[in-house]
Amino acid sequence: MQYLDYTHNPWLVFASLLVALMAGFTGLSLTKGLSERSVVHKKILVALAALSLGGGIWSMHFVAMLGLQLPILFYYDPTITLASALVAILVVGLALLILHFWKRTRSTLILSGVIVGLGVLAMHYIGMAGLEYCQALYTPLGLALAVTSSCVLNVAAFMIAYGKRTDRNIIAGTLVFGSAVVSVHFIAVSGTSFTAVVSVVEAGPLISNEIMAIGVVLTSFVLCGAFLLTGITFLSPSDTDVSPDGELPPEVSDVPDIAPAVIRVPYEQEGRTQFVNTDEIAVIHAEGHYTSLYTATGKLFCHWSITEAEKRLSPGPFLKTHRSYLINPAFVSSFERLKDNGVCHFNVTKLERVPVSRSRLSIVRSTLGV
Structure with missing residues (x-):
């Protein structure tokens, strides 16, 4: 079997990092101060945060995939591609529900980080399964490294961001989360080989890189808008308690x-x-x-x-x-x-x-x- 050589466009790699950071900041900021909100308001904000974080993970993956340069043309199956986005959003939503509706302890922080870590990988490998005219092949070592790095890095991100709900911790958690999502993607790709597939049974219209680029640009645009709106609120002084949700009480x-x-x-x-x-x-x-x-x-x-x-x-x-x-x-x-x-x-x-x-x-x- 002949494997394909591949490279990455460095600008799109950098763009994928920016997308992950914007998504992380938006999602982690939206969930700040939820303990004094009504249950309905809390659920709405958790859902929006799940959309931001899960959608950001998905967008980051496909921005990076746009930067994947192979010697053949390849396409994406639309159903599998959509499923990968839904998995990311639902898994992140589950982790946020645990964080905001269970008693927050070290165990729940670790559990939530592991869930998100596995969700990032599930989204990645489901997205890769949607490749057409190109097949991704994995090794046990590559899978083990991806699982370990994803769980460890995402646990670290949530321990930092939710250990204390201060502005500094949210920013630090954002940096770790964004870096974790990008690192896990490229660690997984480094353990992946690509080979051309001669015959493909098409279940419907396929998504080309050009169409995928339009979809990614639109989702990234929405994330940018949410990032700016959240950033304005984050930087504005508030006359309410700024630390009600998981933050240690004032001295x-x-x-x-x-x-x-x-x-x-x-x-x-x-x-x-x-x-x-x-x-x-x-x-x-x-x-x-x-x-x-x-x-x-x-x-x-x-x-x-x-x-x-x-x-x-x-x-x-x-x-x-x-x-x-x-x-x-x-x-x-x-x-x-x-x-x-x-x-x-x-x-x-x-x-x-x-x-x-x-x-x-x-x-x-x-x-x-x-």
């Missing part, structure tokens, strides 16, 4: 100083703007663009947003427990620790409990002395 030293000064907060009642002292307010709760003030005797309407209230009353007696709540620790009657978050209980009218998010748990416990 105790970040607990705000409680100033003794009493500030008067406006509220609307009977067509007039009246004022209440901060030492009479137990909880400030976001209600859309406005807030509700909970005192020992009732609930008051305030035209301040939760962001404005936090800004105007800082430093002050209030402590942020959740993106929608500011509490006065002096009014907390009891504290309840749950699995990875908590609840503050109050003896005030119309309000009995306030949630404490995972990222604020350490600060709240330190302030309450529990």
Whole structure:
């Protein structure tokens, strides 16, 4: 059997790396801060992240395949090519579901990385099975190296990106993930030999390199758009907690100083703007663009947003427990620790409990002395 000589276009190899990096950053950034989202919102973002990561793996593979230069013309089977994309998206989606709907431990991080690693290989070899007029042949050693490298590199990427959900870790995880996907592709190709196939039974129209190039350009264009939109959000300051999803809580030293000064907060009642002292307010709760003030005797309407209230009353007696709540620790009657978050209980009218998010748990416990 005569094997075909092949080379790679270095520019397309570099382009494949860029595609993998954009996909990695988009997917890993989309899943930041999901613990405080509703279940429906969380599922939507996980699905979008799976599309970004899985679609990016697929796009990277075929950008690299466009750079594969063989001495013969070869084509792709459309059904198998589509199946390879779906496998990548579904497998990555499974890993993300484990990360965001199971308790995140070292074991789940390793499991998710292995699943993605095997998914990258499954997509690669299914995509290679779609070659027409050209057959890919593999060796046991080449398969073993591909499996080992893919699992190890992807576990490393997810351990970094999800060990702490900081901006630095997401960027570092992106670099490792992008490098892992590209490295695994070329490690697998290095253990592959190509031979021409004389006769092929065609089940339908085939995809030429030119058509494949158009498809890859379109998917890469979509990834670029998602990358830019995610990058803008990633770099923009947020007035919500930036570390709720798997990130280690802020240090105790970040607990705000409680100033003794009493500030008067406006509220609307009977067509007039009246004022209440901060030492009479137990909880400030976001209600859309406005807030509700909970005192020992009732609930008051305030035209301040939760962001404005936090800004105007800082430093002050209030402590942020959740993106929608500011509490006065002096009014907390009891504290309840749950699995990875908590609840503050109050003896005030119309309000009995306030949630404490995972990222604020350490600060709240330190302030309450529990």
